[in-house]
Amino acid sequence: MNKIPIILDCDTGVDDAIAIMLANQIPQFDLRAITTVAGNVELEKTTSNSLRVLELINADIPVYAGAAAPLYRDQVTAGYIHGENGLGGIDLPLHRTAVPNITAWDAIHAEAVKYAGALELIAVGPLTNLGLAFLKYREMPRLIQRIVIMGGSATMGNVTPAAEFNIFADPEAADIVFTSGVPVYMCGLEATLKAYYNHDEIKRVGTLNSKPARFFHDVTQDILSFYHEFGMPGVCLHDPMTVLYAADDSIFETHHVNIRVETKGKLTQGKTVTDLYSDKKLEPNAYIVTNVDREAFQNKVYELMSGY
Amino acid sequence: MEKIPIILDGDPGHDDAIAWVLANASSMLEIRACTSVCGNQTIQKTTYNALRVMALIGLDVPLAMGRVKPLLGQPIVAPSVHGQTGLDGPQLPEPVVEPLAMSAVELMAQVLEKSKEKVTLIPTGPLTNIGALLLLYPQLKPKIAQISLMGGGLAFGNWTPAAEFNILVDPEAADIVFRSGLPITMSGLDVTQKALVFPEDFERIRALQNPVATVVAEWLDFFYSFHRTKGYAGAPVHDAVAVTALVKPEILTMVKFHVQIETTGDYCRGMTVADRFGVLGQPANVTAVMDIDRKAFINLLVDAAAYYGEEKK
Numbered sequence: 222m223n224k225i226p227i228i229l230d231c232d233t234g235v236d237d238a239i240a241i242m243l244a245n246q247i248p249q250f251d252l253r254a255i256t257t258v259a260g261n262v263e264l265e266k267t268t269s270n271s272l273r274v275l276e277l278i279n280a281d282i283p284v285y286a287g288a289a290a291p292l293y294r295d296q297v298t299a300g301y302i303h304g305e306n307g308l309g310g311i312d313l314p315l316h317r318t319a320v321p322n323i324t325a326w327d328a329i330h331a332e333a334v335k336y337a338g339a340l341e342l343i344a345v346g347p348l349t350n351l352g353l354a355f356l357k358y359r360e361m362p363r364l365i366q367r368i369v370i371m372g373g374s375a376t377m378g379n380v381t382p383a384a385e386f387n388i389f390a391d392p393e394a395a396d397i398v399f400t401s402g403v404p405v406y407m408c409g410l411e412a413t414l415k416a417y418y419n420h421d422e423i424k425r426v427g428t429l430n431s432k433p434a435r436f437f438h439d440v441t442q443d444i445l446s447f448y449h450e451f452g453m454p455g456v457c458l459h460d461p462m463t464v465l466y467a468a469d470d471s472i473f474e475t476h477h478v479n480i481r482v483e484t485k486g487k488l489t490q491g492k493t494v495t496d497l498y499s500d501k502k503l504e505p506n507a508y509i510v511t512n513v514d515r516e517a518f519q520n521k522v523y524e525l526m527s528g529y
Numbered sequence: 530m531e532k533i534p535i536i537l538d539g540d541p542g543h544d545d546a547i548a549w550v551l552a553n554a555s556s557m558l559e560i561r562a563c564t565s566v567c568g569n570q571t572i573q574k575t576t577y578n579a580l581r582v583m584a585l586i587g588l589d590v591p592l593a594m595g596r597v598k599p600l601l602g603q604p605i606v607a608p609s610v611h612g613q614t615g616l617d618g619p620q621l622p623e624p625v626v627e628p629l630a631m632s633a634v635e636l637m638a639q640v641l642e643k644s645k646e647k648v649t650l651i652p653t654g655p656l657t658n659i660g661a662l663l664l665l666y667p668q669l670k671p672k673i674a675q676i677s678l679m680g681g682g683l684a685f686g687n688w689t690p691a692a693e694f695n696i697l698v699d700p701e702a703a704d705i706v707f708r709s710g711l712p713i714t715m716s717g718l719d720v721t722q723k724a725l726v727f728p729e730d731f732e733r734i735r736a737l738q739n740p741v742a743t744v745v746a747e748w749l750d751f752f753y754s755f756h757r758t759k760g761y762a763g764a765p766v767h768d769a770v771a772v773t774a775l776v777k778p779e780i781l782t783m784v785k786f787h788v789q790i791e792t793t794g795d796y797c798r799g800m801t802v803a804d805r806f807g808v809l810g811q812p813a814n815v816t817a818v819m820d821i822d823r824k825a826f827i828n829l830l831v832d833a834a835a836y837y838g839e840e841k842k
Contacts, residue, residue, distance in 0.1 A: 376684035382789070382804040383797070451806060479690070486794025489691070494796040498685035500759050 224251035225366075226336045227467070228329055230287070231460065232260025232346030232387075233270035235303050235444050239522075240345055240460035241271065242433050245280045246525040247468045253332050253340075255284045256325035260346035260390055261299045262307035264289040267346070270306070273313035278433050278529065284317075287325025287350035291391035299386060302447055309443040311436065326354035333364035340364065343467050344398075345371040345460035347387050352394030355401050362402040370398070371463035373480070373493030374410035375509055381491065385410055388482060389491030396482040399493075405507040407480060408463040409493065412473065412510045416462035416518050419455035420445065426522070431529040458522065465521055466510055472521070474512035479503035532559035533649055533674075533775060536637055538595075539768065540568030540654030541578040542611055543618070543752040548653050548679075548768035550745055551829070553586045554836035555776045560588060561640045561648060564633035566595040568654035568698055569607045570615025575654070578616040580624030586741055586837065593629045593636035595658045599699035607694060610755045618751035619744045633658045638666045647674035649775065653768035655695050656680065660702025663709050675712035679771040681801030682718030683786065683817055689796065693718050696790065697799030704790040707801075713815045715788065716770035717801060720781065720818040724770050725763035728753065730827045737831070739838030745830075769830065774818060777829055782820035785813035 227250045231237040244252050255275065257268040268286045275282055290296050304310045320328070329350065333340045342365060344351055351368065355361050372387035372395065380386040388395045399405055418426075423445065427438025441456050448456050466473055476497055483492040496503050497511070535558050539545035552558050563583060565576040576594045583592065598604050611617065629636060637658065641648055650673060652659050659676060662669070680695035680703065688694040696703045707713065726749055735746035753764040774781060787809060791800040804811065 377805050379806060379808070381808065382787075382802045382806075383791075383800070481690075481796050483691075483794050483797045486791050486797040486800075488789050488791045488802045489794050489797035489800060492691070492797060494691050495685075496690040499690040500687040501689050503690070 225249055226251045226253050226332065226340045228254050228256055228332055228340065228342050230256045230258060230325065230342060230344040230346060230350050231271065232258050232267045233274065234261035234267065234307055235309050235440050236458050236460040237345055238270060238274045238308060238440060239437060239458060240464045241274045242278055242437065243461050243522065243525045244464045245278055246528040249468055252282055254328055255282055256287050256328055256350055257284060258287045258325065258346045258350045259289050259296060260387065261303045263298065266307045268319050269315055270308055272317045272319065273315050276315065276317055277313055277436055284319045285323055285325045285328035286319045288353060291347060291349055292352055292393045294391065297390050302444060304443055309440045311440050325350040326357060329354045330358045330361065333361065338364055339366055341366045341467065342368045343464055344368060345463050347390035348394040348398045349391045352397040355397050365403045367404045367406060368398060369406040369408065369463060369467040371408045371413065371459045373407050375495035375497050375511065377410055378492065379410060383489040384491030388493055392482050392484040392491045396484055399480055399482055399507060406466070406510065407493065407507055408466055408510045412513045413457055413459040413462050415515050416513050417453060417455035417457050418519065418522065422455065422519055426526050429527055433529040434526050437526055461522060462513060462518060465518065472514040472517040473510050475508050475510050477505045478507060478509050479505055480507040480509065533557055534559045534561050534644055534646055535649045535651055536562050536564065536640055538564045538566060538650060538652040538654065538658050539579065540566045540570065540575040541582055541616055542569040542575065542654065543616060543748045544766045544768040545653045546582045546616060546748060547745060547766050548772045549582055550586055550741060551769050551833045552651065552772045553588050554833035557776050560590050561644065562590050562636050563592040564595055564636060564658050565592065566633065566654040566658050567598060567604045568695060569611045571604065571606060572597045574615040576628055577624065578614070580626065580628065581621040584622040584625045585744060591629055591636060593631050593633045595633040596661065599655060599657050600660055600702045605698050612751065619747035621744065634661045634665055637662050638669060641669045641672040644672060647672055649674045650676045651771055652676065653679045653771055655698035656702040656706045657699045660699065660705040663705050670709065670711060673711055675714060676706060677714040677771045677774045679716045679721060679768045681715055683801060683803040684719055686800065687718055691797040692799030696801055700790050700792040700799045704792055707788055707790050707814060714774045714818065715815045716774055716818045720821050721767035721770050722765050723821050723823060724766055724826055725761065725823060726766055726827060726830065727763040733831050734834045737835050737838055741837035742834035745834050770818060770821065773826060773829060780822040780825040781818050783816050783818050786815055786817050787811040787813050788815040
């Protein structure tokens with residue numbers, strides 16, 4: 222089997238941590254690198270958290286640190302959701318370091334050149350690193366097969382009424398990515414809010430006899446209470462869903478649409494403006510994932526975690 | 530039962546016209562005045578259409594003409610949806626009255642001042658007149674019972690991907706209305722795109738064979754000709770939902786939200802931004818209509834059209 226060369230760009234983060242564990246188990250992926258970006262928590266933490274998770278699952282994958290702040294906005298983080306350390310207060314050992322002196326965007330470019338157009342990017346945090354890669358390397362658009370992101374929404378927001386966190390955190394970078402010419406597959410809130418894991422399902426994974434499975438259980442405990450407070454039935458696995466989508470889209474509903482990023486509106490900065498439900502249709506430039514077969518998703522996650 | 534005094538403010542427009550047919554047929558409403566606004570077509574055309582609709586349905590109340598353009602910026606018209614006249618399709622009777630010399634805002638103020646009871650406003654076009662009313666006569670706010678409007682969409686737009694036509698045409702007026710603190714019932718695209726009248730329903734109305742029903746059926750024929758090209762299974766009679774919210778609220782599902790109007794942005798001007806998860810911690814300012822019992826809605830429209838046959842007997 223020809224494996225797909227993948228770079229996972231993340232702001233680790235509870236659900237990013239799970240996304241890394243799953244990506245490492247997906248047989249069709251050749252996970253080339255993890256690149257990190259500031260987002261859910263500060264860059265120092267997203268980098269060390271990524272290293273800790275890779276150490277936990279004993280995966281020999283390089284980590285490249287990326288942007289510590291958005292392209293030109295003030296930083297926003299979500300420590301109140303992911304915990305002060307970004308991993309719900311769980312303390313994982315750390316004996317590794319990121320690759321020194323190579324930035325995330327340089328690493329993305331180097332791998333893209335190496336795979337001559339076959340590389341796929343999965344970005345589950347703010348899109349700053351990808352934006353910088355496009356700003357620096359002119360040939361970038363034809364070197365990337367596609368970009369699968371967790372971010373945005375056609376119909377709602379979460380961090381603001383109109384905007385989802387990852388896009389809101391760096392709308393200018395998102396705009397660069399959506400206008401890059403590379404096909405963008407957007408896993409937005411319509412789908413990811415359905416990709417939840419409830420208390421019993423988390424417990425079921427927790428009883429699998431492995432350190433990663435126990436970590437899956439422990440790291441989701443605080444965030445589960447957060448989601449319950451919002452009346453949600455479980456923890457939304459936004460980033461893991463995005464990784465699974467990149468591997469196999471058969472349990473998802475996808476539409477070819479036009480998506481533009483609002484960077485200026487007073488109330489709507491960071492909204493992914495989508496023509497899917499509007500009478501006004503524009504030239505399609507992206508794909509939006511609007512639905513997931515939750516049962517199948519839930520089982521797939523369990524199955525992959527059983528691999529540890 | 531006491532009738533609810535109302536002012537109809539619209540830019541007829543096929544769905545405005547059907548909304549007025551519905552309002553005039555209801556024994557629950559007492560129409561005190563009509564005002565026109567520029568929207569679906571220029572103010573001259575929407576005013577002429579309003580007068581023709583009033584002649585058709587025998588609505589004998591004062592009408593005053595709105596401003597020639599939105600509060601700020603230039604008009605946007607919708608000939609692709611409503612035709613060059615703004616109400617293309619069947620032949621209509623000529624107006625039997627002239628518009629008043631006073632402006633729409635002055636007429637609204639006069640009705641509110643004179644009324645012993647609070648008056649409900651039903652705007653089914655851009656909110657220019659209501660915005661101007663609130664700017665000019667803030668002291669009359671206590672005389673307004675509520676504003677039941679057609680406009681916006683919490684999840685999506687129609688004229689642009691983010692904005693619905695009525696709000697897009699005059700976002701500043703909408704902003705004034707939504708920040709007014711007055712009770713607002715918003716029938717936006719979330720519900721009005723489900724308020725579909727299917728071709729088989731047109732035939733039920735046509736079969737009534739009274740002059741108003743015949744015209745309504747032909748309006749629906751015309752209105753659907755545009756929507757069919759957009760993939761609709763029927764004609765979304767948006768504006769009639771704003772009247773339904775008063776005469777038959779039990780067939781609607783309503784949810785309260787905090788809603789703000791985006792007046793800026795590259796792509797989002799005119800968007801109704803709803804705080805669905807309550808992240809702003811602001812109290813709700815809007816009762817949003819989110820769903821409709823479609824069959825009951827059709828029955829309501831058929832009964833309204835039938836009313837004009839009974840009257841003649």
